Amino acid sequence: MRYHNITKDDMLNGEGLRIVLWVSGCDHGCKGCHNPITWDPNGGIVFDTAAQDELFEALNHDYISGITFSGGDPLYLGNRKDVTALAKLIKARFPHKNTWLYTGYRWEEISALPVMEYIDVLVDGRFVEDLKDPKLHWKGSFNQRIIDVQKSIKNNSLYLYHAE
Numbered sequence: 227m228r229y230h231n232i233t234k235d236d237m238l239n240g241e242g243l244r245i246v247l248w249v250s251g252c253d254h255g256c257k258g259c260h261n262p263i264t265w266d267p268n269g270g271i272v273f274d275t276a277a278q279d280e281l282f283e284a285l286n287h288d289y290i291s292g293i294t295f296s297g298g299d300p301l302y303l304g305n306r307k308d309v310t311a312l313a314k315l316i317k318a319r320f321p322h323k324n325t326w327l328y329t330g331y332r333w334e335e336i337s338a339l340p341v342m343e344y345i346d347v348l349v350d351g352r353f354v355e356d357l358k359d360p361k362l363h364w365k366g367s368f369n370q371r372i373i374d375v376q377k378s379i380k381n382n383s384l385y386l387y388h389a390e
């Protein structure tokens with residue numbers, strides 16, 4: 227897997243203060259995408275052990291609520307294996323942190339993926355410029371949904387996430 231950046235103390239991409247991993251690779255091609263530089267799966271740099279150490283060190287602060295996977299699309303086909311392994315490792319090492327993931331896929335297409343076992347909140351769907359509203363919290367356009375993943379899996383039905 228390749229990535230562009232690790233943001234520390236992010237307040238926009240999920241609840242609380244978060245670490246955000248911006249991975250490379252996305253083939254959704256949403257018009258008006260804010261981050262087209264991340265589309266190329268060969269862009270950015272390799273996510274190596276040094277990057278993983280940096281991520282874990284940043285996550286290890288009490289004031290950090292958790293990690294957000296964004297990009298690019300963490301569920302771009304070429305990213306799925308590595309993102310699943312990393313999300314699993316983070317859950318094991320930081321069981322009290324939560325994990326959010328932003329994807330251009332819709333919940334119905336990806337809800338059965340193994341990675342979902344390690345995700346708490348999923349923001350799904352492509353960015354649709356005609357449905358955008360800067361006032362929206364944690365998402366860019368109205369069609370996107372903020373999903374409580376574990377509750378949805380347990381009940382076999384979609385449940386939106388509500389902040390505590």
Ligand code: SF4
Binds near residue numbers: 255260261297351352
């Ligand atoms: S899914 Fe996200 S990164 Fe990919 S094109 Fe759409 S807005 Fe951009």
